[in-house]
Amino acid sequence: MSNTVKVQPDLTFVKELQAVGGDSLKKCYQCATCSVVCPLSPADSPYPRKEMVWAQWGLKDRLVNDIDIWLCHNCGTCSDLCPRGAKPGDLLSALRNMAYRNLAPLPIIGKLMSSSAGILPLAAPALIFYGLIWVIMAGKFGTMFPTFEWNAADHAWTAVEGGKVVFGGLFPGDYTIDPVFMLVFAFMIFMFYAGVRNMLKAFDAQPKTFIVGRKEEPCFLSCLIDTLQYEVLQHTQFFDCKDEQTDELDEKRATGHRWLMFAFIALAVVTGVVASGHWGGWLLRNLGITGLGDIVSAIGHTPMPFYHPIKLLALVGAGLGVYGLLAVTKRRVNLDQAKQSSSWYDWYLLAVIWTVFLTGIGAMVFRVLGVGLLAYPIYYVHLVGVFMLFAYLPWSKLGHLVYRTVALSCAKKIGRIPMGADK
Structure with missing residues (x-):
């Protein structure tokens, strides 16, 4: 006698899934074409047919705990x-979007990202x-667009007529930028920790795959x-998706993602050097090691000349970022909406990253030209964009840097996919 399995559909979940990009799932008639043609899907219990x-x-519990969506x-x-236009790829993308929104605490943040009405509330704090x-600073200096000169004795910028456009003079980094973004970084790390913990708890129920010849887990x-080395x-994984029908846009998508990643790494190094130089020099001077403190401070002193190695790295990072964004954006703009579609959630992240890179470049250009009337407002928008990018990272699609990495590592551990060296 067979066992009875009780199915409890969640209709609210189906509607929510349709709202975040899975609106065509009801067209599926289970032909399994999607699982057959997928170059990454495992032979055992392949996706995305079962997810459809x-x-x-409406089996929410099965889907939200499914490692295969990653x-x-x-x-x-x-x-x-797909012969029916059911867009199974969109379904898996929608499921990941739901995961981004709900893995970490405060899911309201992810919900705000899903609608244009959420932009203002998300940007409001910054x-x-x-x-x-x-x-406040304008009241102190008597102008919204002050200029400055460096006071070496006090290690500070002093407002003067006819000086330089200096962002750190109008928005003092020691009090209004570094402490704020340190708190933002700590908040982001904690939320990622909570999200990963929830993810791992959900994966506990995943079945293990027996692999012939595998000596030990x-x-x-x-x-x-x-995973870090290969994927x-x-x-x-991006390049494994290729076949003889892969077009130029898909080729550029993989390359664009990689260059964008390298851009963030380069800019993270730049930020780390500047912060370490500034605060390291401050610490050494307060410990009475003035000479070494001045040297360390000089390493991270901003604004830097264009020949400075760290400045050159920043310019390379900016260039790689714009190139990567162009490739990724071009592909998304040219998607055949009958086969693949984009949701507001997809465009939100691209818009924020474009804002960060374009305002960063624009602020630098107008600062060098000495046009404070444009440099300061653009830098203000840049600060808001950077805040939105990092403060809300655990709920955005960029959160895949953490969540997908953890999921792929878990999939390798249980034998769902092979180790990179074994492919």
């Missing part, structure tokens, strides 16, 4: 070849805070290192 069934049935890299092959700082750390740094 679960979604149609194995898909959204190449779109399954959606391109808009108000830095707007007040600007007004690798430790999570070795799987994590393998993150080399983007092997």
